[in-house]
Amino acid sequence: MKNTKMTLSARTMNLDFVRKVEKLSGTSVRRCFQCGKCSAGCPMRSFMEHPPNRVVRLLQLGQYERVLAGRSIWYCASCETCSTRCPNKVDLAAIMDALRKCSWDARGPSKESFVQLANRIFIENVRTYGRQYEMRLAAVFNVKSGQFLKDIMLGPSLLAKGKLKMFHQKNRNIHEIEKIFSRIEELRRKGGAL
Amino acid sequence: MSRIGVFVCHCGENISRTVDVEKVAEAARGLLGVAHACDYKYMCSDPGQALLKKAVAEHRLDGVVVAACSPRMHEKTFRKATEQAGLNPFLCEMANIREHCSWVHEDRDEATAKAIDIVHMLVERVKRNRKLQPISVPVTKTSLVIGGGIAGIQAALDIADAGHRVVLVEREPSIGGHMAQLSETFPTLDCSQCIMTPKMVDVANHPNITLHTYSEVEEVDGYIGNFQVKIRKKARSVDMARCTGCGVCMAKCPQKKIPNSFDRDLGMRPAIYVPFPQAVPNVPVIDRVNCTWFKSGKCGVCQKVCGPGAVDYAQQDEFVVEQVGAIVVATGFNLYDISEKPKGSPIKGYGEFGHGKIPDVIDGMTFERLASASGPTGGKILRPSDGREPKQVVFVQCVGSRAREKGISYCSKICCMYTAKHTMLYKHKVHDGQAYVFFMDARTPGKGYDEFWRRSIEQEEAVYIRGMVSRLYQKGDKIVVMGSDIAVGIQVEIEADLVVLATAVQPRQGAELLAQKLGISYDQYNFYSEAHAKLRPVECATAGIYLAGACQGPKDIPDTVSQASAAAAKVMTLFAKDQLEREPIVAKVNERFCVGCFACKKVCAYGAIEEKEIRDRQGNLVKVVAYVNPGVCGGCGTCQATCPSKSVELDGYTDEQILAMIETL
Numbered sequence: 082m083k084n085t086k087m088t089l090s091a092r093t094m095n096l097d098f099v100r101k102v103e104k105l106s107g108t109s110v111r112r113c114f115q116c117g118k119c120s121a122g123c124p125m126r127s128f129m130e131h132p133p134n135r136v137v138r139l140l141q142l143g144q145y146e147r148v149l150a151g152r153s154i155w156y157c158a159s160c161e162t163c164s165t166r167c168p169n170k171v172d173l174a175a176i177m178d179a180l181r182k183c184s185w186d187a188r189g190p191s192k193e194s195f196v197q198l199a200n201r202i203f204i205e206n207v208r209t210y211g212r213q214y215e216m217r218l219a220a221v222f223n224v225k226s227g228q229f230l231k232d233i234m235l236g237p238s239l240l241a242k243g244k245l246k247m248f249h250q251k252n253r254n255i256h257e258i259e260k261i262f263s264r265i266e267e268l269r270r271k272g273g274a275l
Numbered sequence: 276m277s278r279i280g281v282f283v284c285h286c287g288e289n290i291s292r293t294v295d296v297e298k299v300a301e302a303a304r305g306l307l308g309v310a311h312a313c314d315y316k317y318m319c320s321d322p323g324q325a326l327l328k329k330a331v332a333e334h335r336l337d338g339v340v341v342a343a344c345s346p347r348m349h350e351k352t353f354r355k356a357t358e359q360a361g362l363n364p365f366l367c368e369m370a371n372i373r374e375h376c377s378w379v380h381e382d383r384d385e386a387t388a389k390a391i392d393i394v395h396m397l398v399e400r401v402k403r404n405r406k407l408q409p410i411s412v413p414v415t416k417t418s419l420v421i422g423g424g425i426a427g428i429q430a431a432l433d434i435a436d437a438g439h440r441v442v443l444v445e446r447e448p449s450i451g452g453h454m455a456q457l458s459e460t461f462p463t464l465d466c467s468q469c470i471m472t473p474k475m476v477d478v479a480n481h482p483n484i485t486l487h488t489y490s491e492v493e494e495v496d497g498y499i500g501n502f503q504v505k506i507r508k509k510a511r512s513v514d515m516a517r518c519t520g521c522g523v524c525m526a527k528c529p530q531k532k533i534p535n536s537f538d539r540d541l542g543m544r545p546a547i548y549v550p551f552p553q554a555v556p557n558v559p560v561i562d563r564v565n566c567t568w569f570k571s572g573k574c575g576v577c578q579k580v581c582g583p584g585a586v587d588y589a590q591q592d593e594f595v596v597e598q599v600g601a602i603v604v605a606t607g608f609n610l611y612d613i614s615e616k617p618k619g620s621p622i623k624g625y626g627e628f629g630h631g632k633i634p635d636v637i638d639g640m641t642f643e644r645l646a647s648a649s650g651p652t653g654g655k656i657l658r659p660s661d662g663r664e665p666k667q668v669v670f671v672q673c674v675g676s677r678a679r680e681k682g683i684s685y686c687s688k689i690c691c692m693y694t695a696k697h698t699m700l701y702k703h704k705v706h707d708g709q710a711y712v713f714f715m716d717a718r719t720p721g722k723g724y725d726e727f728w729r730r731s732i733e734q735e736e737a738v739y740i741r742g743m744v745s746r747l748y749q750k751g752d753k754i755v756v757m758g759s760d761i762a763v764g765i766q767v768e769i770e771a772d773l774v775v776l777a778t779a780v781q782p783r784q785g786a787e788l789l790a791q792k793l794g795i796s797y798d799q800y801n802f803y804s805e806a807h808a809k810l811r812p813v814e815c816a817t818a819g820i821y822l823a824g825a826c827q828g829p830k831d832i833p834d835t836v837s838q839a840s841a842a843a844a845k846v847m848t849l850f851a852k853d854q855l856e857r858e859p860i861v862a863k864v865n866e867r868f869c870v871g872c873f874a875c876k877k878v879c880a881y882g883a884i885e886e887k888e889i890r891d892r893q894g895n896l897v898k899v900v901a902y903v904n905p906g907v908c909g910g911c912g913t914c915q916a917t918c919p920s921k922s923v924e925l926d927g928y929t930d931e932q933i934l935a936m937i938e939t940l
Contacts, residue, residue: 086766089738090667091709111733115741115762138762142738 087144094143098183102140105179108172110140119163119173129153133163133173140176145183152193154180195226208262211252215245277308277402280336281394282327284318284343286373293377295387299342302391306398310334319349324356331360338362338401342370342394363406365859365927370397396936403932407859412906414500415600416850417442421492421789424452425832426605426824426839428474433843434603435483439850442597443478444506445488449554450475452607456537456640458647458654460832461696462727468553468649475555485597489560493594495792496882498907499819500600500855510590512561513547517585520557524577524586525549533565535651539641541659542651547577547586551649561586601819601846602793604803605839606786608825610638611675611683611779623681625674627746628776634660635754636747636774638674639693646700656704658773661752665708665772668701669756670694671744672714675779683779683800688829690777691718695728697775698737710737711769713744713758721833740767747774780829794880795820802828813842818857821845860927861908862915868922869900875914875923876901883907884914 087093103109113134120132131139131153139148148154154177163173190197202221206214223231239245252258281303285291296314303312311334315323318341330336339362341353346369354364372390380386416439420431423445431441443450454460455475457467478484487506494505513524528545535542537550544550546566547559567574568588578586613624614631624630635658637645648654658665672694676687691714698710717739719725731737742759749755753770760767782801790797795815796804803826806814813821821842824835849855862875866889876884887902901923903914912925921930 084765086768087760087763089711089740089767089769091707094709094738109733111736112729114729135763138760142740142760142763144763 087142089142095145096143098145099140099143102145102176102179102183105182106172106175108170108175110137110171110176112169113137113141113167113171114169116168118166118168119171122162122166124160124162125156125158128156133157133177136180137171137173137176148180149184149187152191154184155191155194155196157181195222198222198225208258210249211255211258212250214249216247217249219245277338278310278334278336279308279338279340279398279401280327280330280334281306281309281312281340281342281398282318282323282330283312283314283372283394284323284341285314285316286343286377287317290343290373290377290390293380293383293386294372294390295383296390298387299372299390299394303340303342303394303398306395308402309398310336318343319352324352327353327356328360331357331362336362337366338398338404339367340370340394340397340401341367342372342390342397344373345369345371345375365407366401366404368397368401368404368927370394392940395939399935399939400927400932403929403935404927407926409856410859410861410905411854411856412498412500414850414853414855415502415598416440417597417599418601418603418846418850419444419492419502419504419597419599420603420605422452422605422607422824422826423447423450423478423486423488424605424607424824424835425454425471425474426607426826426835427452427603428478429836429839430603430605430821430823430843430846431484432474432477432481433840434846435481437843437847437850439483439847441481441484442504442506442599443484443486444490444492445486446491447550448489448511448548448558448560449550449556450478450486450488451551451553451555453640454832455551455553456643456647458643458650459696459700461692462721462723464696464699466648468647472553472555475553479555486556487595488556490595492789492792495602495794498881498909499857500849501906502599502602502819504597504599504602506595506597508593508595510563510592511558512563512586512588512590513559514585514587514590515556515558517583518558518581519583519585520559521582522559523580523582525559527576527580529574529576530565530567533562538644538651539637541641541644553649558585561588601821601849603821603823603839603842603846604789604793604795604815604826605823605842606783606789606826608780608829609783610640611681611781613638613674613776613778625681628671628674628744629747629749633747633749633754633774634658635665635772636776638776638778639690639697642697642775643693646697646704654704656701656708656773663772664705666705667769667771668708668710668773668775669744669754669769669771670697670710670712670775670777671756672712672777673743674776675781676777677715678779681779683781685800685829686718687777687780688718689780689831691716691728692721692724692831694775694777695719695731695737698731699735702735702737710735711756711771712737712739713742713756714739715741715743721831742767780825782826786826793817793820802826813838813845819849857906858910859905860910860925861905862903862910862912862923862925864901864903865922865924866900868920870920870922871899871901872919873901874917874919878913878917880911880913881907881909883909 117134120134123133126132130151157177159174161174223229283296283300285296300312300314311330317323339357350369354367357367358364370393376390418434418441420427420443431443435441454471460467490506490508493507496503524547525545528547530546532543534540535544547561549559563569644650645656672690701710719728740760742761744758746757754774756769756771758767786801795817803822805812806816823839823842883904885902887900889897914923915925
């Protein structure tokens with residue numbers, strides 16, 4: 082898939098997908114003229130197989146499968162350096178968000194990275210405790226990702242410095258936070274949120 | 276004893292970087308006959324010239340040597356300054372220590388020694404210079420314009436509107452050129468015919484314009500202000516005075532299947548034809564190669580049906596001689612041909628694009644005709660092979676241009692824009708079609724140009740793919756285009772219905788032959804050379820000849836029109852005076868020694884040598900000698916080099932001067 086030949090025709094270019102991404106992100110991919118400034122400043126560039134400019138280029142050609150197959154969209158840190166500096170006002174960070182949603186909707190969690198897993202546990206923690214519970218985050222992530230001993234040696238020193246707490250602290254207004262989550266779920270059902 | 280002043284210029288650092296200018300001035304001061312020598316940072320600047328004028332007065336100089344750049348650059352400047360100082364301007368000479376010395380050498384000591392030698396030579400020459408008076412020649416206030424495209428039309432109208440007579444010569448049966456073939460024009464998408472045809476009519480109706488269509492320039496003689504031009508009016512076989520342009524002959528002509536080159540051979544025309552309905556003049560021409568009458572002596576239908584009796588099979592080529600004072604060359608361009616051996620070109624075409632043998636691979640001009648409302652398809656985009664509407668069209672830019680392998684290293688300048696326009700025209704006519712463009716760079720420097728290009732991508736949804744096409748081949752009724760998107764780094768393949776190649780802009784076929792007739796220079800591609808790329812962009816090095824349009828280099832319509840108006844302004848400047856002053860650097864014959872062998876006459880490129888009879892008081896012929904017409908002489912010195920009796924000499928370059936210069940070395 083990665084390097085196979087592209088055959089372009091009205092059939093092979095999925096422009097409906099591109100329009101969906103454009104609608105979700107509120108930005109136009111056709112405006113991009115491939116100057117490469119996004120890739121030049123991207124801090125995650127070295128982890129991506131498609132640099133940000135190529136992600137846009139593939140979208141211009143309607144090649145959504147190539148975009149979604151890679152791990153580029155999951156490695157994007159949403160730092161928005163690209164969107165801030167783009168000379169054509171292409172909001173690449175928003176495009177990445179839209180692509181992640183499309184990918185999730187279409188094929189669930191990516192097999193290429195654990196970013197989604199980390200994100201999900203992070204959000205679940207917030208919903209459950211009203212704030213982050215790092216010990217649980219690390220433990221659940223390691224178990225679910227199958228990397229049981231990942232970063233385990235960092236634990237003692239973090240504990241000693243008080244950066245990592247053994248037990249969670251619950252937010253007093255947890256029901257207020259639950260309201261936020263419910264509202265977003267409601268919006269999502271209606272298609273109003275990513 | 277002469278009193279010569281030597282003025283050494285630093286030219287910023289151009290000269291002083293490699294030549295020790297102070298040392299040159301010092302050495303000049305020691306030369307015999309030099310009364311004054313100095314150096315200055317910029318001798319051509321106002322203070323520099325003031326320095327020269329002051330020195331002439333203070334030191335009572337009788338000759339000036341300016342050691343600076345080439346005389347082509349600043350001889351005029353310094354001669355003017357010398358004249359203002361009260362000296363005859365021809366007593367001022369340039370010692371070229373920039374182009375001939377500092378720019379070509381690196382060793383400072385050697386370059387300085389050479390600069391001193393050059394200055395010494397020029398000092399010896401100036402010592403022997405004579406005071407000369409400029410020669411006045413009358414100016415014929417008629418201009419010749421060669422080429423009736425938009426450049427020629429614009430130049431002709433501008434000159435004619437200024438009140439001068441214009442002779443417009445066009446090779447084809449109608450004026451209009453390439454612009455008449457275009458459908459719509461970038462970046463405004465207004466119809467080419469709509470803005471072009473009124474101008475064509477203006478040319479035909481203008482009282483000051485004499486129009487010679489279906490004509491070619493045969494011979495050019497003379498010089499600025501006084502050219503004689505012989506024009507061949509090719510036999511039209513139709514009497515222009517009688518023809519009313521009713522078109523019955525064309526309707527009745529039995530030969531109707533001749534490809535019309537105006538429609539890029541897509542449309543058909545009869546043997547008696549006008550290239551397109553809006554032609555100016557609206558008088559048909561008989562194509563003698565295809566006409567049955569000329570092939571077999573039978574038929575004669577057009578003559579029978581012609582009411583006014585305008586058809587004349589016996590018509591012969593006519594020759595007209597026009598006296599003109601200036602010439603505007605506006606011969607335009609041709610498109611590069613990808614076939615195996617393009618006519619008149621040393622360049623081989625594109626085998627990987629099928630050598631022009633795939634019927635649905637066309638060039639940009641053919642696409643213009645397809646898109647034109649007056650074109651062979653009535654403005655419908657249809658494939659030449661089967662007349663179907665193409666749903667996938669691939670445009671390929673830079674075919675021929677920027678391809679050193681093909682012998683053309685320049686950018687054709689107009690293709691990026693017209694391809695963007697083509698994608699728009701296509702989208703407007705075929706809504707469900709998709710246009711793809713393979714390009715290397717998009718070069719859109721012009722007012723509103725980049726916005727236009729972006730519009731074709733952002734609004735008209737053309738897919739631009741950066742990367743050159745490697746190969747095109749026929750597969751069934753499709754054409755497979757093999758390319759690569761270098762932004763992604765992946766090969767791209769498109770099965771196209773139609774492929775449009777943006778082929779390179781080249782000068783007209785035979786451009787070099789016309790240049791030789793006119794005596795103007797041309798570059799390696801046969802584009803005509805301007806006198807100075809920046810400061811004299813519309814003038815030829817040959818005085819009195821001006822350039823307009825794509826014959827000088829690839830140009831779009833706005834640039835062409837600007838250049839044509841600029842050339843017209845130059846012609847008007849020339850015509851503003853009744854007498855033209857020209858440099859008196861001409862050959863003179865010493866009649867005492869001339870033996871009348873006329874070897875000089877044979878070699879003179881300007882035809883300036885005449886025979887002059889010398890008679891005694893009783894009127895008896897003593898001898899016949901050569902005489903140089905100073906108005907015609909170009910000052911090349913060929914006669915001087917040829918004369919066996921050493922009796923012709925060029926002012927400023929006499930044998931005595933040359934020998935004195937050599938002797939200093």
